Structure formats: C-alpha cells, structure tokens
Amino acid sequence: MGEVPALLLLAGGAGLLLGGGWALARRRRDRRFGVYVGSDVRGASRTFRSERWRLVGRPDLLRRLPDGRIIPIELKSRESPTDRPPLSHLVQVWTYCVLLEESTGQSPPYGVLRYGDGREWGVPWGPAERAELWRIRCAVAAPYDGRSSPSSGRCFRCRYRPICPDRFDRSGRR
DSSP: OOOHHHHHHHHHHHHHHHHHHHHHHHHHHHHHOEEEEEEEETTTTTOOOEETTTEEOOSSSEEOOTTOOOEEEEEEHHHHHHOOOOHHHHHHHHHHHHHHHHSSSSOSSSEEEEEEEESEEEEEEEEHHHHHHHHHHHHHSSOOSSOOOOOHHHHHOOTGGGGGGOOOOOTSSS
C-alpha cells in the first residue's frame, strides 16, 4: 500500500517539474522574441485604421518585442509554400505593419506569416516594402476601366463572344 502513494507523489512531482520547465522555457522565449499582447483568434483584438492610407485591419496576433515595438503575426490554415509566400499574404502582413506604424508611432522591423504546418516566414518591413504596398494600394484604388482579362474558360461560355474584340479564339490566342 505504501508504494501507490509514493508513485502518485513521484508522478505529481514530475508533472510539476515539467510544467515549471515549460513555463521557464516560455519566459525565456518571451524575453528573446517578445510577449503576446493581442489576439484576434476569438475576435478580441483591436481594429487598426489609417486615414492616410485608407486601410483597416486586425492582425491575428500581436507580439511586443523586448525593445517595445509591436509586430503583427498572421495565421494561415494552409500548409506553408515551399519557395516563398504568395504576394497576397505578404501584402496582408505589410498592411498590418503600416497600420501598426501609424497607430503606435513605431515602425515594426518585420511581420510574421505562420502557416498551419507550423512553418513561419519573417516578412521584412522597410522602405522598399512600404513603396510596393503604396504602389499596390494606388493600383487597387484606380477606377475600373471596364476591361476584363480574357480566358478560354470565360470566353467560350460568354454570350457576347461573337461581338467581343477581346475574346480568345479556338487556339487560345486573343
């Protein structure tokens, strides 16, 4: 009978040691990489706005670096790409960077894309990325000129194909 309580005590002590070890590792990681300060996983995060850029967004996670700057972390449920993240994902992180920059007065050095398989990509944020985001922002804001991009699938099903000057022909050329 004395062995069972001793085993339970030993198991409980091991559990406390493991839990304490994980907490210590988390504190070390937080000191090195920063502390989570916001989360939109359950819709509780703040919405950031920029009147100058005419952008609005809410990052999935926010982390405060040891120097006080805040970085956005965007969570994606899909698997990580093999070569580089798609431009649309980069633009999303850049948007969060500019929103944080305008809201806090401090420019984040980078953002993070975290994919469902656990892989993370650091997304640099600097003058070149800011210029590219502004170029994309201006292109999106430009008035629509009414032209579409012809494609074989769309053109062959379209009822205006016989009179359309931009249609694809059977060989796939315009």
